[in-house]
Amino acid sequence: MGSKLPQEGRRAARRSGVAERPAAVDAEVVVRPVRQADLPEVIALDATVTGLHKADYWQRVYRRYGIGGQGLRHFLVAVQGDRVLGFMIGEVRDWEFGSPPCGWVFAIDVDPRARQQGVGTRLLAAMRERFERVGVRVLRTMLASDNPLILSFFRSQGMTAGRLIPLELAIGPQD
Amino acid sequence: MKLQKNTELALYSVLEFAARPGEHVPAAEVAAKYGESLHHLAKVLSELARAGIVDSVRGVGGGYRFAANPRRLTLLDVIRLFEDLGAAAPAAAQGATPVDHALGQVLAEIDQIAQATFGSITVATMLGMVERAARRSP
Numbered sequence: 001m002g003s004k005l006p007q008e009g010r011r012a013a014r015r016s017g018v019a020e021r022p023a024a025v026d027a028e029v030v031v032r033p034v035r036q037a038d039l040p041e042v043i044a045l046d047a048t049v050t051g052l053h054k055a056d057y058w059q060r061v062y063r064r065y066g067i068g069g070q071g072l073r074h075f076l077v078a079v080q081g082d083r084v085l086g087f088m089i090g091e092v093r094d095w096e097f098g099s100p101p102c103g104w105v106f107a108i109d110v111d112p113r114a115r116q117q118g119v120g121t122r123l124l125a126a127m128r129e130r131f132e133r134v135g136v137r138v139l140r141t142m143l144a145s146d147n148p149l150i151l152s153f154f155r156s157q158g159m160t161a162g163r164l165i166p167l168e169l170a171i172g173p174q175d
Numbered sequence: 176m177k178l179q180k181n182t183e184l185a186l187y188s189v190l191e192f193a194a195r196p197g198e199h200v201p202a203a204e205v206a207a208k209y210g211e212s213l214h215h216l217a218k219v220l221s222e223l224a225r226a227g228i229v230d231s232v233r234g235v236g237g238g239y240r241f242a243a244n245p246r247r248l249t250l251l252d253v254i255r256l257f258e259d260l261g262a263a264a265p266a267a268a269q270g271a272t273p274v275d276h277a278l279g280q281v282l283a284e285i286d287q288i289a290q291a292t293f294g295s296i297t298v299a300t301m302l303g304m305v306e307r308a309a310r311r312s313p
Contacts (some may be wrong), residue, residue: 053289116246148249151295156246156303161292 025106027080029119031126032068034075034087041084042077051107066091071095074130078119086110088123092136097164102138103131108150120153142166176289182257184211184219189253190305192241193298194230199238222256243298250301251293260290 034042043085047053065075072092078085088108094101105127110119128139140162143151178186191205203218204243206213220239223229230242254260 145291148291148294149292152247152249152297152300155295156297156300158303160300 018172029078029080029085029122031076031078031122033074034062034077036062036066038077038079038087042087043109044162045084045087045109048112061089063093072135074127076123076126078123080114084111085114086119086123088120088127090127090131092131092134099164100138101134101136103127105139105141108153121157124157140164143147178254179258182254183217184209184216185223185253185257186250188216188220188223188239189228189241189248189298192239192302193245194242194302194305196241196245199232199236199240203237204238219257223253226256228253239277245299246297249294250298251290252297254287254293260286260293 010137039058043055043058046058060079061075065073066110075087075089077087086109088105090103090105090107091100093099093104105124108120108123110123131139139159141154141159143154186234188205191208192200201215203215205211206216209216220229220231224231225237228241228243228248229239231237231239251260
């Protein structure tokens with residue numbers, strides 16, 4: 001077989017190949033704009049996923065995209081009863097590098113216990129609908145190349161490589 | 176970018192089996208569909224079975240069945256069973272010139288993008304793309 005990385009490949013395949021069967025979401029899931037009362041759960045969910053508790057940051061995001069977000073800025077949550085299952089934040093950005101107005105999604109998190117049940121799909125559909133309402137015809141996001149889970153989610157929604165290429169440069173003293 | 180023949184055959188096979196979940200598909204059927212020898216295909220399928228991506232059942236009514244999670248298994252998971260995508264970028268050997276280093280950097284960048292792309296496309300996403308392509312075909 002001429003495989004140089006058979007063990008690594010097998011491990012990855014096994015890891016990926018084991019069918020994950022999360023508990024079903026029974027009650028209705030609703031996607032709506034975030035409310036102040038949702039923030040503790042949003043902060044806790046973010047801390048679960050990222051390992052960082054950033055209460056001040058989320059208060060700022062809430063002020064900008066929650067309270068102040070109407071029409072062009074959106075902070076959406078997917079809830080089931082009182083429980084926040086996930087959230088997504090996006091905004092319309094225009095004329096960056098000559099690009100006509102486009103919808104940018106720059107944050108998404110879904111409770112690990114509620115994944116693979118369409119929560120992310122519902123959040124993205126709701127965001128897309130809001131963007132379309134104001135005439136936006138392109139949806140964009142930027143993701144870490146070493147985060148296959150989130151990359152594969154957006155791929156599963158039909159997103160592909162676009163005409164913009166992200167570049168970066170390390171500046172300041174380098175260790 | 177060109178994948179090795181075994182890798183391509185593995186991807187075709189995985190998509191064939193995943194498109195027919197729960198069904199045992201005879202290897203001979205896949206070999207005939209893609210114009211490959213059964214002997215060659217058997218080696219590829221054996222590797223996929225060892226990795227737990229397919230199950231095999233012998234005898235009458237036997238064949239191969241997709242055994243992985245299509246929403247988690249990516250193209251990169253399959254490709255890595257058969258080849259090393261990073262092999263194209265030459266490591267900076269002793270005595271390498273600045274041109275070697277610069278070229279290696281560019282090739283490594285391309286390699287990183289290729290891996291991220293393959294690693295982001297699941298079998299389920301591919302099946303959706305195949306379906307859309309089929310609808311567009313006359």
